[in-house]
Amino acid sequence: MTDYYVDPAAEGENDGSSWTDAWTSLQTAADTVTAGNTVYCRGTETLSATIDFDTNSGDTSSNGYIKYIGCNSGGTNDGTQFILDGNSSATYCISLGVNYVYFENFQFKNATSHGVTGSTSYGMVFLNCTFNNNGGAGIYGYAIVYGSVLIRCLFYSNTTAGVLQFRGTSILFCCMRDNTTDGLDLSNSINSSVLHNLFFDNGDCGIESVGYNLIYGNVCDSNTSHGLRRSTGTYPYIAIGNRFTNQNSAGDSGINDQDRTGVSGWNYFEDNNTNLLNVTYSIELLNNGATTNEADQADTSEGYTSKSEGSEDYNLRSDATLRRTAIQIPTGQ
Amino acid sequence: MTNYSFIRYETLPAAENGTTFTQSNFIRKEPNTLIFEGVTGLTFIDCNLTNCIVPADASTISCLSIQKSFCSHLHPKFNLDECVENCNHVVDTDEVWIDGELVNIIYYYEDTIV
Numbered sequence: 351m352t353d354y355y356v357d358p359a360a361e362g363e364n365d366g367s368s369w370t371d372a373w374t375s376l377q378t379a380a381d382t383v384t385a386g387n388t389v390y391c392r393g394t395e396t397l398s399a400t401i402d403f404d405t406n407s408g409d410t411s412s413n414g415y416i417k418y419i420g421c422n423s424g425g426t427n428d429g430t431q432f433i434l435d436g437n438s439s440a441t442y443c444i445s446l447g448v449n450y451v452y453f454e455n456f457q458f459k460n461a462t463s464h465g466v467t468g469s470t471s472y473g474m475v476f477l478n479c480t481f482n483n484n485g486g487a488g489i490y491g492y493a494i495v496y497g498s499v500l501i502r503c504l505f506y507s508n509t510t511a512g513v514l515q516f517r518g519t520s521i522l523f524c525c526m527r528d529n530t531t532d533g534l535d536l537s538n539s540i541n542s543s544v545l546h547n548l549f550f551d552n553g554d555c556g557i558e559s560v561g562y563n564l565i566y567g568n569v570c571d572s573n574t575s576h577g578l579r580r581s582t583g584t585y586p587y588i589a590i591g592n593r594f595t596n597q598n599s600a601g602d603s604g605i606n607d608q609d610r611t612g613v614s615g616w617n618y619f620e621d622n623n624t625n626l627l628n629v630t631y632s633i634e635l636l637n638n639g640a641t642t643n644e645a646d647q648a649d650t651s652e653g654y655t656s657k658s659e660g661s662e663d664y665n666l667r668s669d670a671t672l673r674r675t676a677i678q679i680p681t682g683q
Numbered sequence: 684m685t686n687y688s689f690i691r692y693e694t695l696p697a698a699e700n701g702t703t704f705t706q707s708n709f710i711r712k713e714p715n716t717l718i719f720e721g722v723t724g725l726t727f728i729d730c731n732l733t734n735c736i737v738p739a740d741a742s743t744i745s746c747l748s749i750q751k752s753f754c755s756h757l758h759p760k761f762n763l764d765e766c767v768e769n770c771n772h773v774v775d776t777d778e779v780w781i782d783g784e785l786v787n788i789i790y791y792y793e794d795t796i797v
Contacts, residue, residue, distance in 0.1 A: 438749050459729075460747045462796060482706070483731045483747040485794075507686070507708035507731040509751075510758070528686035528708045530731075531760045553690035554760050574691055 351413075354383055355425075356391040356432075369425050376418075376434065376444075377401045385413035385450070391432035392421045397440035397461075408450030408473070415475070416448075420455030429455055429478055436461030436484070443484075446471040459483050464490040465508070474498040481505045487514035488529070491539070500524055511535040512552070518542060527551050532558045533573065540585060544568060549577075556594075561585025561611065565592060572596040576606040577622070589614040596621045603627035688731075690761070700724050709735050712761065714750035714797045752795040771795070 355372035356379050362371035366379060369392075373379055379389045380401055385408045408415040420432030432455060434443040443458040446468035452475040458465035464486035468474065471491075475498065481488030488505040489512075491498075496518035505512030505526040512526035512533045518541040525548045526533030533549035533556045536542055540562035549556030549570045556570030557578045562585045570577030570592065577594035580587055587607075594604030594617060603624040605614055612629065619625040684706045687695055695709070701724040709718060709727075711734040718735045719725055725741040732748045754772035755763040766772060772792045779787040 435745070436747075438747055460745070462747075462749050462751075463794075483708075483729065485733060485747060485749055485751060506684075506706060509710055509731060509733055509747075510760075528684065528688075528706070530686075530688040530690060530708060530710050551686045553686060553688050 351386045351388070352383075354379055354387060354389045356389055356395075358393050358395045375401075379418070380444075381405050383416055385409045385416060388417040388419060390419050390421050390425065390427075391456075392423060392425060392430075394433040394435055396435045396437050397443060398437070400440050400442040400461075401434070401444045402447065403444060403451060404447035407448040408452070410450060410473070415450050415452040415473075417452040417454070418456065420457075427455065431455045431457040431478070431480060433457045433459070435459055436465070438462060442467045445469075446474060449473045451475075453477070453479055455479070457482070458488070461485060464488070464514075466490070468492065472497040475501075476503050477501045479503045481512065482507050484508045486510050487535075488512045488526075489516070490514045491516035491519070496541075505529060505533070511558075515539045516542060521545070521547060523547065525549075526556075529553065532556070533570075534558065536560055536563055537582070539563075549573060555579045559587050561587050563587045565589040568592045570594050570597070570604070574599070575602050576627075577604045579606045579608070580612050581608050585611065587612040589617060591616050593618045593620075594622060594625070595619070598623050605629055695719065698722050698725065702726075703728065704730055706730065709733075711735055712753070712763065714752055750797045752797050754792045754794055756790075756792045757794060 354366040355369050356376050357372035358374050360372040360374055364374055365371050366373040376395055380403045383389055384406045419427055422428050422430035436443050438460055440461050441463050443461045443465050449471055450473040454477040457480040459482045462485040465481040465484035466489040468491050487510045488508045492515055498519045500521045503524045506528045508529045510531050512529045514535045515538055517539045520543045522545050527550050529552045531554045533552040535558045537558055537560055542563045544565045546567040550572050552573045554574055555576045556573040559580045577597050578589055597604055598621055604619045604622045606627040607629045686708045688708045688710045689712045695718055698719050700722055703726040705728045708731045710731050714734045715736055716734050719738055723740055727746050728744045730746045732746045734750055753761055753763055755766040773790050774793045775791040777789040778785055
């Protein structure tokens with residue numbers, strides 16, 4: 351287990367052994383380090399080409415992950431992000447062709463295509479990372495990358511979706527906003543868990559899902575079309591305990607299940623044009639302020655609300671007293 | 684922080700001289716689209732300016748500034764004018780032959796940086 355260092359502004363021996371002698375490019379680290387090593391990174395690397403991770407993988411036996419951790423200017427991990435700036439020049443910030451690599455405190459931005467792309471990778475972890483202003487998706491898995499985890503990450507203003515086609519992935523406490531199409535597009539992707547995230551102001555749906563996905567405890571607000579849409583395929587999904595608000599343009603809905611195989615329940619809806627569209631199985635819902643509501647078999651009994659026992663108002667309206675869940679989710683604000 | 688992308692705003696709202704935009708998405712459908720023509724003193728910080736031409740005196744800081752021709756085959760959600768099958772975004776093809784007869788051509792597309 352060896353620690354290495356990357357600092358594009360370093361002027362020492364460029365051997366990665368210390369901050370003074372840090373490697374000046376993440377590419378050198380990607381080509382060198384092996385399972386169990388940790389690479390501390392600080393500053394900004396302006397890219398003219400993609401950084402390829404295609405040499406060494408971590409493992410899940412004795413050595414463990416290869417970790418890349420962003421640090422502040424003093425070399426301490428305080429959440430300050432190491433910036434990979436595609437500079438409107440690099441096709442991707444990084445391209446993943448290895449497995450079991452962990453990124454903490456990284457920013458991937460301004461690539462001409464996707465911020466991060468992967469081909470055959472699995473077991474990737476992204477913690478407290480930002481993916482923004484990329485010419486494709488924030489991160490694109492080609493429906494091949496699987497078994498990965500995205501935690502407390504922020505995806506904004508990407509040219510397509512925030513996250514695109516990740517299979518078998520856990521997405522926790524993330525924020526996806528202001529992306530040109532969807533916040534999260536799981537088309538051609540199944541078996542993911544989407545838990546406690548925030549999706550707002552995206553150009554199409556908050557979440558686009560194919561199926562076999564668990565969607566729980568999320569907030570979808572003010573996306574251009576639907577909060578959650580399942581558009582193709584016959585695979586079921588489960589959507590429980592989410593809040594869908596302000597999907598209020600004509601034809602839009604909180605949930606649109608176009609093939610009618612999903613199961614939804616205990617979701618909260620407010621200020622949508624339609625709460626449930628094409629939904630067959632809805633266990634319990636609260637509709638409030640919708641223009642129309644359509645569900646084939648819905649139990650409309652009361653019992654669920656977005657107020658705490660102390661009547662604190664968690665609803666995502668401009669006059670709500672609290673606009674976030676208790677778990678702090680990065681919005682970039 | 685606003686999503687001004689062409690999907691939400693086919694026509695951008697007016698901006699006042701001297702406005703600073705931060706972390707906003709201005710992507711336009713077609714390359715080299717003038718935005719905020721005639722508005723002065725604008726600053727764009729950490730924005731997506733894909734296919735935008737900003738006023739000459741505008742400042743851009745850490746923005747994505749590329750001109751990209753989008754292929755309709757890749758972006759069904761963009762509502763683009765439909766490309767022909769063998770459009771100028773084709774980067775590769777695979778031919779499918781059965782019993783000496785060409786039965787299909789598979790096209791591979793990429794958006795084009797212009």
